[in-house]
Amino acid sequence: MERCEEWVTAAPVPPLRPFIERYCGYRLTGFPPAVHRGLPSRHMTFIVSIGDDIDVVAQTDPAQPPQHYGCVLSGLQASSALISHSGDQEGVAVELTPLGSRALFGMPAGELWNVSVELGDVVGATGRELWERLQTTVGWENRFAVCDAVLGRLAGDGAPAPELRFAWETVVASRGEVSVRDLADESGWSRQHLARRFRSEFGLSPKLAARVVRFERAQQMLRRSPPFVSIAQVAAACGYYDQAHLNRDFVALAGCTPTELLAGDVPSVQDSRGGAGASSLHERNHHDNDNDPLAVPHLP
DSSP states (O other): OEEEEEEEEOOGGGGTTEEEEEEEEEEEEOOEEEEEEEOOOBBBBBESSSSSSEEEOOOOSSSSSEEEEEEEEEOOOOOOOOEEEEEEEEEEEEEGGGHHHHHHHHSSSSGGGGGGGEHHHHHHHHEEEEEHHHHOOOSHHHHHHHHHEEEEEHHOOOOOOOHHHHHHHHHHTTTTOOOOOHHHHHHHOOOHHHHHHHHHHHSOHHHHHHHHHHHHHHHHHHHHHOOSSHHHHHHHHHOOOOOOOOOHHHHHHHHSOOHHHHHHOOOOTSSTTTOOTTTEEEESHHHGGGGOOOOOOOOO
C-alpha cells in the first residue's frame, strides 16, 4: 500500500481558545508497524483515536503499566512514552495548554503530571461521548465541530492564579530561554514561592518547563529544516550552549539522540504540520509564524 499522510488543523470555537490552541486531525496509512515516541511538549497530551486504540507500551512513568486508550489524556511530562501502531493511524489531537486543565477537568495540570488516563475516567460520560461520536462522524470539519460541542460543555471558570498564568506564558513566549530569577522578579514572588506554586500547578519546576519548551522547539526545527542545516546550527538557534548540550537534553527528555530520533520515527502527531512527502495538508484558521512562540526561524 502506498504511504499517505493527511494533516488537517483548525482553531476551536472562541470560548475554547483560552484552553485549546488548535485541533489536529491526522490520518496515516501504508506505514510499516512500528513503535514511536510520545515526546515532552508544552501541551498536555490529549488524543482521540479513530479506529484502533492508542497502544502505549511504555509509559513516561515506568511504574505505570502499559495500556490501551480510546481517548488518552496526560499531564505534562519530561520523558518519552513509547506507542505501538499497526502502520495505520487516525484521530484528533487536541493541543491543550496546561492553563486549561482547571477549566475543562476541574483540576490543576499538576494532578496529571507524568501519568496517562482514559478521558472518561476523568470526566465520565462526556469523555466517552467524545470518543463514540468521533468514530461515526465523517469529515474533518464535522469532527472538529463535535470536539467544539462536547468540550464546550466541559468548559468552566477554573483558572490558575494570574502569577502562574504569567509565568507559564512567559516561559513559552521566551522559547524556554527566560531565567527563573527573571520570572520571579516579574511575577512579584520569591524564587522559592514561585517554584513551589508552579510545580503544584503544572507538575514540574519553571526550570524544567523551560527545558521542555526549548527541546520541543529544537526537535520540531530538526524535523522541518532543510538537510543542509546542521544539528549544531539548531542548537545555537535554540539557546543551547553547544551541540553536546542539545544532545544531552535529547537523551534526557526523548531517551535518544537527535539523529536516532529522526531516523527511527514516523511523522508525529506532535509535529502536526506533517513531514515532507505528505500527500495532502489542509489548514483552517492558519497560525502565522509571527504569532507562534515556537515558530522555526529562518536559518542561514
